[in-house]
Amino acid sequence: MIELHLLILAIVVSFGFVFSYLAMKEHDLLKALALSSVQSTFFALGFYILAAPDIVLAYLAIAVGAYTALVILAISKTERYEVGE
């Protein structure tokens, strides 16, 4: 008997995995940042299913808000496109 919430957890976390892969392959750093914040939204859902609401509250605000903003500020000081060798 598969427990339903564990199945949902698996789906959500594998979506997060896919998005983190896409974020790593992306050469446009701003797009990569957007993809990584989508990934953290999925992981936040996963934390909620694991019954950790304290983590969800901090994780969403930090990973989607503060971290994204800090990296955007960092990108604005360098270049937007990652150039391969």
Next chain:
Amino acid sequence: MKRDVIVAVSFLLAFLFIAYAVTMKNVLGLGGAELRPLGEFYLSHSFAHENLTSHSPEVVTAIVWNYRGFDTLFETFVFFLAIMGAFSVLRLTDEQEKLVKELEAREPHRRMDLIVRAITKLVVIMIVAISASIALHGHLTPGGGFQGGSAMAVASLLLFAAFSKFTLERKGLTVRHTVSAYALGLALILATVLAPVFLYGGKVLEINLLPGEMGLFNLDVGEYIAVTFGFLTAFLVLGVSEWIFKTVLRREVND
């Protein structure tokens, strides 16, 4: 093109499944009333440790403050070191700050749409209210000072994006003010932590000696203020445009 279709369909299926599970099967009602042994252990031991309690009915907060209070306190200090590190690496003298202000005033600033600005105002008010509710009864429900503070920092980030850093600084949100508010939050935390020593002759962080929930509430409020303004300080310091920074520093080299 084909890949997009596959992605869209898999998303649709996943969310249909989740919606079905949540509405029909009540999966996220988080189980029935039965308790596993581990949960029972936590519930019976978390509220008090050897008859000492920080008066928090919420299990996570109770464990954090009854068992690992110093951990949490030193996290605040680590955060302080990080903010102060960023601040001192990117510090400017008074004349340089004046120069930065002049250069920023001359920078052409684009205004966002009326729609964006109006909606941002509404959303910011809502986020501030929610962050206050997360922080101010963080000792009773999930949440706490850090979570509320970071939500508040996100609200001010929205203001940065929709208006501009320059507008906010003209309204009075300067680095000087945010650092002062940060210091105020830290002072509140330190006062609460040291109060048992001076008022009741206890040890550092024995907040169970303070009447009722006062100790935890003060720590919540202090952390809320400290985290909000700590993040804001970092954003304001980092938010100076790179060319302005370079111009200022170059002038310093030429002198």
